[in-house]
Amino acid sequence: MHPETEGNPGVLYLVATPIGNLEDMTIRAITILKTVTTIAAEDTRHTQKLLRHFQIPTPQISYHQHNQASRIPVILEKLHQGEAIALVSDAGMPTISDPGYALVQACIAAAIPVVPIPGACAAICALSPSGLPTDRFIFEGFLPPKGQARLQRLSVLQGEERTIILYESPHRLCQTLSDLKMTLGSERSIVIARELTKIHEQFWRGSMEAAIHHYQSTAPRGEFTLVIAGKPLPKPQWSDKDLLFNLQQLLDQGLSHSEASRQLACQTHLPRRALYQMALTLKK
Numbered sequence: 629m630h631p632e633t634e635g636n637p638g639v640l641y642l643v644a645t646p647i648g649n650l651e652d653m654t655i656r657a658i659t660i661l662k663t664v665t666t667i668a669a670e671d672t673r674h675t676q677k678l679l680r681h682f683q684i685p686t687p688q689i690s691y692h693q694h695n696q697a698s699r700i701p702v703i704l705e706k707l708h709q710g711e712a713i714a715l716v717s718d719a720g721m722p723t724i725s726d727p728g729y730a731l732v733q734a735c736i737a738a739a740i741p742v743v744p745i746p747g748a749c750a751a752i753c754a755l756s757p758s759g760l761p762t763d764r765f766i767f768e769g770f771l772p773p774k775g776q777a778r779l780q781r782l783s784v785l786q787g788e789e790r791t792i793i794l795y796e797s798p799h800r801l802c803q804t805l806s807d808l809k810m811t812l813g814s815e816r817s818i819v820i821a822r823e824l825t826k827i828h829e830q831f832w833r834g835s836m837e838a839a840i841h842h843y844q845s846t847a848p849r850g851e852f853t854l855v856i857a858g859k860p861l862p863k864p865q866w867s868d869k870d871l872l873f874n875l876q877q878l879l880d881q882g883l884s885h886s887e888a889s890r891q892l893a894c895q896t897h898l899p900r901r902a903l904y905q906m907a908l909t910l911k912k
């Protein structure tokens with residue numbers, strides 16, 4: 629029985645691991661990895677380095693894309709016997725463009741608790757400092773590499789108004805940027821987050837066109853997460869009634885006709901002279 633879930637039959641922890649900087653390992657992640665009976669890892673040799681660094685002696689079993697069908701019953705059996713098991717991927721949050729989804733589903737179906745142990749995730753790590761809107765965003769993971777599936781996904785993105793987050797490998801970056809330019813336009817803003825949390829962390833910001841030029845002259849190296857502005861919203865249409873209402877409010881606040889029309893022109897990007905003529909029809 630694990631201390632965090634005493635009374636439960638078994639528990640699966642989804643443990644985030646660093647995406648570059650080992651200091652991003654959380655204290656809770658270390659505690660969990662030390663106290664579970666088994667760590668299910670995407671690549672046991674890779675995870676062994678992390679475990680050695682944090683002096684975690686827990687045994688591992690492999691759990692990856694190619695053995696998940698045979699591994700899930702083994703892991704479920706252990707969980708049913710009351711074991712606590714941690715799932716880790718090579719980096720970041722398990723299940724996010726990484727294996728784990730099928731195991732989580734199987735645990736939920738078997739009424740086994742699944743507990744997240746949060747930490748680094750490249751998507752969120754790239755989005756938060758991107759400077760692009762963070763109030764609404766979508767995560768698309770890796771685009772399909774080619775064919776109809778890729779075209780279809782790109783065409784769906786064409787109408788997307790929310791900020792878009794993509795993962796991409798260095799060898800496909802230039803192709804993806806050029807496909808994005810064809811679909812979203814050359815002026816669309818993009819932030820390219822490279823080597824997050826590592827020594828050569830970099831945020832490149834600019835238009836899609838400029839990004840293509842940049843990476844044509846600088847060979848892409850390292851790990852990349854792309855954050856792309858959503859489709860610009862159409863400018864709001866102002867009816868005469870709205871304009872008169874707003875002008876009257878400004879006049880009621882004590883502004884002159886000239887100042888009221890200047891302020892509304894700034895807000896609406898409509899010609900100040902036309903707004904001034906409109907303002908003159910109103911009383912202060």
Ligand code: SAM
Pocket residue numbers: 647648717719720721722723724725726748749750751794795796797821822823824825826851852853
């Ligand atoms: N589960 C991971 C997470 O939570 O971020 C993502 C795993 S996915 C297989 C790996 C992809 O994430 C990379 O190809 C890259 O696009 C992105 N990524 C991972 N680490 C990164 C880093 N340090 N800097 C930029 N992007 C990174």
